[in-house]
Amino acid sequence: MVGRPARVGQGDRGAAVVEFTLVGCLLTALFLVLLQLGLALHVRNTLLASAAEGARYAANADRSRDQGEAVTRRLISDSLADSLARHVTSGVETVDGASTVYVQVEATLPVIAFFGPPRAIRVRGHALEEGP
Numbered sequence: 001m002v003g004r005p006a007r008v009g010q011g012d013r014g015a016a017v018v019e020f021t022l023v024g025c026l027l028t029a030l031f032l033v034l035l036q037l038g039l040a041l042h043v044r045n046t047l048l049a050s051a052a053e054g055a056r057y058a059a060n061a062d063r064s065r066d067q068g069e070a071v072t073r074r075l076i077s078d079s080l081a082d083s084l085a086r087h088v089t090s091g092v093e094t095v096d097g098a099s100t101v102y103v104q105v106e107a108t109l110p111v112i113a114f115f116g117p118p119r120a121i122r123v124r125g126h127a128l129e130e131g132p
Contacts, residue, residue, distance in 0.1 A: 047105050050075035052125030054103040059127035065090040072103050099129040
């Protein structure tokens with residue numbers, strides 16, 4: 001007894017729907033990863049710019065390091081979030097014989113949206129200290 005002949009083209013029926021779904025999920029995941037990477041770079045660059053500006057402000061002859069920290073906190077709060085401006089420190093160090101002021105910021109690295117490990121990112125801004 002001979003079986004029924006197979007119809008040509010029946011084996012691929014419905015494959016386009018599955019393929020579209022799988023490729024759509026993959027592209028969506030890739031887009032979200034790239035978006036999160038862009039957010040992490042934006043947060044890092046903003047923190048670094050804020051720390052550098054705070055260090056420049058604190059390095060002026062008529063300013064204190066506390067004022068530089070306050071400027072850094074205000075810049076971070078205005079541009080990102082108050083929670084990222086909690087751990088701001090400053091100090092004076094000598095680099096190649098020159099006295100410099102630094103402002104250091106430790107903040108949360110955004111891994112999923114703005115959530116991530118605390119104090120996972122550390123940036124430091126430097127400026128030459130002016131004399132009195």
